[in-house]
Amino acid sequence: MLETKQEMDIFSIRLPQGASPDEARVQFLADSIRENGLISPIAVSPDNALLAGFHRLMAFQKLYQEDGDDYRQIAVRVVDKGDSSHLQQLETSEKLFHPQLTILEKAEHFKEYFNELKYGQNRHKTTAIFRTLDISRRTFFNLRAIAERLGGPVRERILNSELRDLANSTPQLLALSKYDEASQLEILEIMAKQGCGTIFEASRLFQEQAEQPAQRKARQKFLKSPSLKLDKDLRQDLAKLAQTTGIGQNELFNEIFEAGLELMQQKYVQ
Structure with a gap:
């Protein structure tokens, strides 16, 4: 227990x-x-x-x-x-708060602990595992997403290269985790070779390279439309989100717009 x-x-x-x-x-x-x-x-x-x-x-x-x-x-x-499960819990808690470990390294320790309790002999519920670690719910699920979606080759590429600073950025690791592993490695390569400051910038370049020319032209034309005026409250919300995430407002707007456009297409385009 x-x-x-x-x-x-x-x-x-x-x-x-x-x-x-x-x-x-x-x-x-x-x-x-x-x-x-x-x-x-x-x-x-x-x-x-x-x-x-x-x-x-x-x-x-x-x-x-x-x-x-x-x-x-x-x-x-x-x-x-003599209780190995408690000792493992103790060791994991200590590592999750260790100041010299990166977020990515903490996620690796989290994954070992979570998988042992979730899929091991006793098969604890996720809520029970969460209560043992004394971290916020948001941190718990962020670590789980990073641990499960960033595989060994991607972690190694980040930790053993000039991209190591990325290992301490939860927002950027989460953004990278949205892609499949092959795309993740391509995005990291773009970030390294083209000197991108963030994953968000590198992923945008990756998406542009993957788009067909006609799709890219239509999207850019629409985004530049003068009819896209945000009211005051939305501008303030966008500015606050940019300050919180460290992402530029234009980048955020493009991501929000593209996500919304995809949802609308799913809803209305048969």
Whole structure:
């Protein structure tokens, strides 16, 4: 059975012998916890020995000294050292919050964990797996999409090349995941050879290359039509979306228009 978190007094947890905190990291975590709360619980054994989360615990003790009883209790997971499923859960949770791992690498660890629980001997439901990882629903499904749709050759191409920065961009990885693997590799090749700044730019070039000339001419003519005027509210929504995603407004408009056009064609064109 997969367990959820519980709370424990920060001074009842036994620390590992000889452990010495990195004060800068403790301060960083304390500031983050004060602002956002504790995202990932620490792990303890049934006899209250700390298994993982030393610096998070030190941050809570620091916050207790500075801010008082609001930080006297900390979220924990009680893990039996002999329980392999709990240890796997602990290891995966730690990796999903590891600052030196990219989003793409985290997705790989997520996939191993998810597949073991979803398709292994016990076959847990997706909602039960979600509750064990202490990540948002959006993050959970983003990681799942990236893990399932970006295969080994694509991950290797990104991680072992000049495109490695792409591995830390969730929006771009999700955009790439919409294509089949052959197209993904072509888009990455376009991005590398033509110096595209984003996957969105590279995928647009890929689509233009794949289009028939007549289709491209008709689409460009329509997009340049002066009748395509957005009202004030829509312009504001488009600007906010551009700011959130980091995608240019023109790129966003084209993507929105093309997606809408495809839906309309499916609905009305027999």
